[in-house]
Amino acid sequence: MPPRKLLDDCFLHDRDRLRHDEALSILRERMRPVTAPEPVSLASALGRICAEAVAAPRPVPGADNSAVDGYAFAHSDYEATGGFFPISTRIAAGHPADSPLPVGSAARIFTGAVMPPRADTIAMQEDCEPHEQDGRGFVAIPPGLKPGANRRRAGEDLRAGDVLVEAGTILRPQEIGAIASTGAGAVSCFAPLKVAILSTGDEILEAGAAFREGAVYDSNRPLLSALLSTLPVAVSDLGVLPDKAGIVRTALTDAAAGHDVILTTGGASRGEEDHVIATLSDLGHRHMWQLAIKPGRPMAMGQIGDCVVLGLPGNPVAAFVCFVLYVRQALLALGGATWREPRRVVLEADFEIADKKPDRREFLRGLMIDDPAGSPNGGSGGAPGGVRRVAKYPRDGSGLITSLREADGLIEIPEDVTAVRRGDRVRFLPFGEAGLPPR
Ligand SMILES: Nc1nc2c(c(=O)[nH]1)N[C@H]1C(S)=C(S)[C@@H](COP(=O)(O)OP(=O)(O)OC[C@H]3O[C@@H](n4cnc5c(N)ncnc54)[C@H](O)[C@@H]3O)O[C@H]1N2
Numbered sequence: 001m002p003p004r005k006l007l008d009d010c011f012l013h014d015r016d017r018l019r020h021d022e023a024l025s026i027l028r029e030r031m032r033p034v035t036a037p038e039p040v041s042l043a044s045a046l047g048r049i050c051a052e053a054v055a056a057p058r059p060v061p062g063a064d065n066s067a068v069d070g071y072a073f074a075h076s077d078y079e080a081t082g083g084f085f086p087i088s089t090r091i092a093a094g095h096p097a098d099s100p101l102p103v104g105s106a107a108r109i110f111t112g113a114v115m116p117p118r119a120d121t122i123a124m125q126e127d128c129e130p131h132e133q134d135g136r137g138f139v140a141i142p143p144g145l146k147p148g149a150n151r152r153r154a155g156e157d158l159r160a161g162d163v164l165v166e167a168g169t170i171l172r173p174q175e176i177g178a179i180a181s182t183g184a185g186a187v188s189c190f191a192p193l194k195v196a197i198l199s200t201g202d203e204i205l206e207a208g209a210a211f212r213e214g215a216v217y218d219s220n221r222p223l224l225s226a227l228l229s230t231l232p233v234a235v236s237d238l239g240v241l242p243d244k245a246g247i248v249r250t251a252l253t254d255a256a257a258g259h260d261v262i263l264t265t266g267g268a269s270r271g272e273e274d275h276v277i278a279t280l281s282d283l284g285h286r287h288m289w290q291l292a293i294k295p296g297r298p299m300a301m302g303q304i305g306d307c308v309v310l311g312l313p314g315n316p317v318a319a320f321v322c323f324v325l326y327v328r329q330a331l332l333a334l335g336g337a338t339w340r341e342p343r344r345v346v347l348e349a350d351f352e353i354a355d356k357k358p359d360r361r362e363f364l365r366g367l368m369i370d371d372p373a374g375s376p377n378g379g380s381g382g383a384p385g386g387v388r389r390v391a392k393y394p395r396d397g398s399g400l401i402t403s404l405r406e407a408d409g410l411i412e413i414p415e416d417v418t419a420v421r422r423g424d425r426v427r428f429l430p431f432g433e434a435g436l437p438p439r
């Protein structure tokens with residue numbers, strides 16, 4: 001009988017692990033809003049998740065108005081006057097005229113001022129020749145203006161009743177500006193999720209502690225706190241837990257009682273010292289564990305009572321990648337946001353991979369390179385604007401935080417691809433798509 005091959009748990013069985021798309025489907029299926037709506041002033045609404053659709057109570061703008069500083073007139077008077085108008089009135093923004101524009105005359109008007117009744121067209125002041133005659137003002141308006149030129153219509157931005165922000169939208173400055181344009185000073189948002197974070201491992205040291213052999217400073221909690229600060233969540237930092245089953249059990253039980261989500265790093269793998277997964281299965285339910293991805297394979301999701309537990313691997317790169325791919329989506333969905341996958345772009349590979357393992361999806365750290373003279377797929381001539389390629393950080397180790405610092409995003413190599421040649425088109429997830437700031 002041949003000797004039994006040693007089982008290398010790190011590199012076998014991807015076929016039997018949950019695929020990336022399956023993991024996303026499970027999260028998408030199970031993560032439902034768990035917090036209640038509350039009114040939030042627009043000054044505090046950036047990044048919050050809208051809980052009720054916002055509709056415009058009245059048109060925006062509220063009236064036809066001028067897009068320029070100039071002279072307003074009725075286009076029907078244009079021919080009769082030959083473009084030579086007496087100036088009958090002056091209309092500034094905030095001071096609408098109280099009577100219609102007299103026939104055959106023009107109004108001096110300023111940007112944002114309401115059009116007087118009868119006027120429909122505005123000539124820009126730079127194109128006009130105003131002058132005085134016998135103490136009266138006149139203006140010569142050039143020929144060729146179309147009816148309605150330089151006029152902004154009432155309701156052209158929003159009609160009364162238009163929904164400008166749907167429930168589930170993450171509020172950006174643009175949405176806040178739009179809501180403000182309707183006169184509202186507050187918006188109904190889901191209350192922030194309560195998220196507890198903790199690290200595990202006997203080797204993990206708090207910042208500032210004296211270094212000892214075999215120790216590792218905790219980079220995951222600060223990393224996760226920073227990532228969480230991009231989301232509308234309230235974070236409790238529960239520190240570092242030792243690799244002791246009893247302590248992990250007590251900590252998870254307590255945390256589950258007071259939080260919507262517990263986010264752990266470390267202890268997610270199969271070792272005897274990896275207590276998080278065993279404790280999760282014991283205290284509650286494990287809905288997924290072990291994904292066919294790299295890095296991040298030991299990622300787990302489950303629940304203890306009503307509290308969702310997201311167990312991330314201890315390796316910092318794996319924890320980061322899992323956050324970008326799954327945790328962010330899960331937290332946003334629990335917080336009431338509409339599910340939306342971070343978009344990928346397709347770029348030319350400026351790297352080669354000869355022997356990727358099949359059956360798993362890999363997320364490599366990628367750096368965007370702009371080649372102003374380049375043309376797609378190495379053709380000659382140079383495309384206008386050049387070409388953008390993506391280089392791969394040369395080392396793949398899941399402990400190399402340097403690879404994250406050097407990267408602009410994640411190169412995504414699907415399960416069925418086993419080799420990448422230079423010039424191949426590859427999918428790239430820019431970190432900005434996951435809500436991270438640019439460098
Ligand atoms: N036999 C197997 N071993 C491992 C497997 C496997 O499938 N079979 N998976 C490997 C993979 S892939 C990963 S990822 C890691 C994840 O393991 P754990 O989640 O159990 O994490 P730990 O073992 O606790 O730590 C892994 C690594 O990360 C360092 N670490 C942990 N926490 C922190 C922190 N807060 N800050 C900085 N660094 C941290 C820790 O010291 C370890 O070096 O398991 C593989 N093993």
Ligand code: MOO
Pocket residue numbers: 293294295296297298313315317318398
């Ligand atoms: O999936 Mo682990 O993340 O490779 O180190």
